[in-house]
Amino acid sequence: MSQEGGLMPRETKDPVRIQTSAGGVIYRPSPGGPFPFAEVVLVSVKGGKIWTLPKGKVDRRESLEETALREVSEETGLKGELAGKIGEITYWYFLPDRTRCKKTVHFFLMKYLSGSTEDHDWEVDDAAWFQVEDAIKAVSYRGDREMLEKAKEMIAGKAVF
Numbered sequence: 001m002s003q004e005g006g007l008m009p010r011e012t013k014d015p016v017r018i019q020t021s022a023g024g025v026i027y028r029p030s031p032g033g034p035f036p037f038a039e040v041v042l043v044s045v046k047g048g049k050i051w052t053l054p055k056g057k058v059d060r061r062e063s064l065e066e067t068a069l070r071e072v073s074e075e076t077g078l079k080g081e082l083a084g085k086i087g088e089i090t091y092w093y094f095l096p097d098r099t100r101c102k103k104t105v106h107f108f109l110m111k112y113l114s115g116s117t118e119d120h121d122w123e124v125d126d127a128a129w130f131q132v133e134d135a136i137k138a139v140s141y142r143g144d145r146e147m148l149e150k151a152k153e154m155i156a157g158k159a160v161f
């Protein structure tokens with residue numbers, strides 16, 4: 001059957017949006033706790049149903065590192081200093097207008113400096129400290145779990161406690 005005057009090829013009517021975000025695993029010593037003797041912060045979203053790592057979109061003229069520090073600070077209420085790149089994750093989702101979006105999120109390890117999770121952003125339902133192993137169990141997304149596993153190795157390799 002002729003397609004003349006009919007549907008456009010799939011590629012042209014199915015645009016893909018590319019998004020880049022950055023976030024972090026912020027940690028502090030927890031000497032009495034289990035290996036690697038550190039706690040990390042997660043935020044909960046979607047009415048508290050999902051625990052995830054703090055992150056957000058990269059603004060114009062901002063480096064990935066600047067975004068990560070800003071987003072962690074805004075979402076969790078905590079200031080940190082960079083302690084290395086953990087890695088990045090990529091996932092797909094649909095925007096409200098049904099455009100497909102391919103998103104890459106760059107994650108950095110951060111050493112806690114100051115602040116309280118009570119000052120978390122109103123855009124997240126909660127922000128809380130977890131022992132690293134508990135955080136790995138609590139997160140909903142596989143990518144977050146992978147980033148936390150890597151962060152655990154990085155924290156364990158640091159002679160800071």
Ligand code: ATP
Binds near residue numbers: 021143
């Ligand atoms: P940002 O915090 O970067 O501004 P956002 O709040 O606009 O992002 P996302 O958090 O990326 O949007 O959520 C968009 C969709 O992707 C939601 O359906 C969410 O459930 C899903 N999502 C969020 N994080 C992940 C992940 N790590 N792996 C897979 N899907 C995810």
